Amino acid sequence: MNLQDSSFSPTVLEPTHETSQFSGLLIVSVIASAVGILFLLAPEMGWPLRIFVTTIILLTLKYWGSVMVLVAVQADLFFREPPRSAALQGVTGMLIVFLIVALLMFINRNRVLLKQAARRPLTSVVGLIVTAFRSEITFDSGKAMHEISRMLGATIRAMALLVGCVFVSRVLLGMLPNRRTINNDLRGWMLDESSVLQCSLLLTGMIAAWIVCHEISWRQLTRNQARLYLRSVFLTIHHADLRMVVRGRLKLRQRLDREKKQREAAAFACRTENLPEFRR
Amino acid sequence: MMFLIREIAGWVLVAAALVVMRMGLNFALTSGSPKIVEASVVIFASLGLLRAGILLIRISTAARICKLDRQQDKSQ
Numbered sequence: 303m304n305l306q307d308s309s310f311s312p313t314v315l316e317p318t319h320e321t322s323q324f325s326g327l328l329i330v331s332v333i334a335s336a337v338g339i340l341f342l343l344a345p346e347m348g349w350p351l352r353i354f355v356t357t358i359i360l361l362t363l364k365y366w367g368s369v370m371v372l373v374a375v376q377a378d379l380f381f382r383e384p385p386r387s388a389a390l391q392g393v394t395g396m397l398i399v400f401l402i403v404a405l406l407m408f409i410n411r412n413r414v415l416l417k418q419a420a421r422r423p424l425t426s427v428v429g430l431i432v433t434a435f436r437s438e439i440t441f442d443s444g445k446a447m448h449e450i451s452r453m454l455g456a457t458i459r460a461m462a463l464l465v466g467c468v469f470v471s472r473v474l475l476g477m478l479p480n481r482r483t484i485n486n487d488l489r490g491w492m493l494d495e496s497s498v499l500q501c502s503l504l505l506t507g508m509i510a511a512w513i514v515c516h517e518i519s520w521r522q523l524t525r526n527q528a529r530l531y532l533r534s535v536f537l538t539i540h541h542a543d544l545r546m547v548v549r550g551r552l553k554l555r556q557r558l559d560r561e562k563k564q565r566e567a568a569a570f571a572c573r574t575e576n577l578p579e580f581r582r
Numbered sequence: 583m584m585f586l587i588r589e590i591a592g593w594v595l596v597a598a599a600l601v602v603m604r605m606g607l608n609f610a611l612t613s614g615s616p617k618i619v620e621a622s623v624v625i626f627a628s629l630g631l632l633r634a635g636i637l638l639i640r641i642s643t644a645a646r647i648c649k650l651d652r653q654q655d656k657s658q
Contacts, residue, residue: 499611528647529644531644
């Protein structure tokens with residue numbers, strides 16, 4: 303179904319008031335937390351440079367997610383080593399690590415929202431944020447408790463995941479040699495011939511185990527899958543050009559199917575957007 | 583019987599590839615004078631052996647599955 307042929311006006315595709323309010327608040331929280339973290343980094347850098355870097359990262363936030371934030375954090379850690387790294391030790395360091403990992407999780411969990419915001423012009427995103435601050439937040443009382451409990455559960459799960467990741471990474475990093483002992487440890491390890499040979503044996507064993515596991519899972523093929531594989535191998539070996547044509551047609555068919563599904567989903571959203579609650 | 587022979591040949595090739603790969607790793611990890619060029623040649627050869635062995639195993643498995651299902655269909 304083509305959207306242009308449908309009887310719904312384009313305004314029906316816009317999100318409802320409550321949804322847009324919530325999206326605006328989420329965008330504000332993502333931007334605010336990213337700005338806060340970025341201003342915590344590199345305390346010795348001048349303010350104009352910090353503002354410039356923060357603006358660049360915020361502009362790429364919509365398209366690349368948390369990648370540039372992670373790059374900024376890594377760059378800060380790289381330039382902080384070794385003289386100023388004492389500030390990141392102890393409880394303060396743990397707190398900063400918690401904040402950074404939480405921010406990365408928060409941005410990655412709102413990637414869809416950021417991508418939707420990236421499709422709109424910047425003025426409409428700013429308008430959304432302004433609306434979120436000016437208007438009162440209204441919720442349907444029936445759905446409010448359900449939504450609050452769902453959000454609370456998601457927050458607790460995210461906190462548990464965050465605490466687990468940070469503590470496990472701390473334990474693993476504590477097991478690695480630090481800057482003072484790494485040279486001696488590596489020299490001793492390389493001079494010991496038996497440990498090197500054991501390492502090669504271990505690597506070979508790991509590859510062997512991986513192959514065995516893979517082949518065991520391979521034996522769960524159905525008849526159709528087995529026939530398909532045999533045909534594919536036959537084509538690969540004897541008719542590479544024919545295989546290329548078939549793959550091109552399959553990709554085209556997949557793309558057409560995907561576009562059809564997207565059109566159907568958009569048309570369904572159009573139909574249900576303005577219906578009363580009991581008819582959805 | 584042919585499938586079994588092919589599968590055994592495939593596993594033999596995989597085992598040979600692992601032995602050759604370990605030889606290459608030993609070349610590279612020798613602490614006195616690591617032979618990187620020799621190691622890369624040997625590991626490249628072992629990857630070819632590994633790929634051929636896995637291909638043989640997979641083809642024989644897939645062909646056996648097809649044949650078993652066809653025999654079941656005929657018996658029904």
